[in-house]
Amino acid sequence: MRSTFHKGENASTLFPVIQSLLSPQALITEVLSNYDIGNLVECKLLSHNLNDTYLVSTNNYQYILRVSQAPRPAGRTWRSVSDILYELDLLLHLKRKGASVAVPLARRDGTLFGTVNAPEGQRVVVLFTYASGEPLAPPKQTPLLSALYGRTVAEIHEITDDFVSAHSRFHLDLAFLLDTPLQTIQPLLTHRANDWNDLLQLANLLKERIARLPIQRLDQGTCHGDAQGGNAVLSVGKMLTFFDFDVSGSGWRAYDLAVFYWGMTLGKSRLGWDNEQVERLWTAYLEGYLERRNLSGPDLQAIPLFVMLRHFWFLGLHTANWDYWGWEEINDRFFDRELVFLREWATQWLE
Structure with a gap:
């Protein structure tokens, strides 16, 4: 076979990449060997997304290894080291307060993360406990599950009222969303x-x-940021364990509730649901939340507005990452569908 290199090219020079896919075997030898988790059996890629997620198995337990993006240009960067450390602080706080969440594991040197010098830059690697149970997703929601989901989100809000971190993190505000x-x-x-x-x-x-x-009257504090009906598992004891706090941050609690309402409303365009089904799930969620935590009148008024805010953020998420996912992810069909959502919601709630 003839060489594809042209005269003057250096075969040893790495070609620039946007996001590399790290070798599971190399992660075992170079990263997971820094953890005291027993005999490693397997490491396999689960998803190649904003972050890459690997399932790690030992003789007795399973874990989740998350490899974050490398730093990217302004407007596209997903998470800084400070953002990640804030998230890890939050998870450990929740665990100390009795919440059921997937938490980071410390390495042998006591640190909570490592780094990998990937071709595109330095990537942060964190090992988490595995959340056992039946995975939830918006299509699986029922009124009973929605109520439980709402109560659990209320619990997260309640026990993070006193949460503080020494690390800076983006705010879930108008600038970010x-x-x-x-x-x-x-x-x-x-x-x-x-x-x-x-x-x-x-x-x-x-x-x-x-x-x-x-x-100023809206409840503000720590939010999960992506509790859209998924990112949780249901255990045998009918308890929810939440994970993926990658979008968590300080913001309006009404926004956190709006994320669930948004997730259910998307069921109309994604799953063929009707308005009655959406409102039944949303009402059950809200009733569950109110069993555990009160909401003011202004908070309730804000929720429909924050549903739109969530959808703008969702559009920004996709348009900032087309180079990862490919142009087909944000073609005209994508914009046709998503702009219809915004216009219909605006007609109902803004006009």
Whole structure:
């Protein structure tokens, strides 16, 4: 076979990559060997996404190894080291307070994370306990499960009222959830100027409506950030164990509730649900939450507005990561569907 290298090229030079896929065997020898977890049997890739997730098995237990993204250009960076350390502090706080969550494991040197010098840059690696049980996802939600889900989110809010971390973390505010997403959405709608103008008008209208709220009266504190009906497992004892706090941060608690409402509402376009089914699940969730924690009138008024805020963040998540997932993830069909969601929700709640 003829060489594909041209004259003057250096075969030893690494070609630039966006995100590498780390060898499971190398992770066993170079990363997992730093943990005192017994005899390693297997390490296999579960998902190649924003973060790469591996299932680690020993003779007696299973664990989850998460490899974070390397630093990326502004507007696209997923998590800094400080962001990650905040998340780990939060998980350990929840565990100390009795919450059922997947927690990070310390390495032999006492640290909670390691780093890997991947071709695209330094990537942070964390080993977590494995959340055993039946995985939940929005399609599996029932009114009974939704109520349990709501009670558990309320518990997380309650026991994190006193949470503090020495590490800085992004805030779940308008800048993070709306302004930054708009920056990554705009370049991908240059061929759809009318849609971009509509989107910008919706964003401005949403800001105006949020500004009318008594913001200072809204409950604020630590949020899971992605409790959309999944990211939890149901144990035999009918208890939920939450994991994936990668989007957690300080913000409006009403936003955390809106994420679930958003997840159920997506069931109409994703699963063929009707309005009655969505509202039944949302009502059960809200009743479950209120069994454990009170909500003020302004918090309840904010929830529908924050559903839209969540969808702007969702659009920004995809448009900031097209280079990972491929252009087909954000083609015209994607924008057609997602803009319909925003327009219909705005018609119902903003206009």
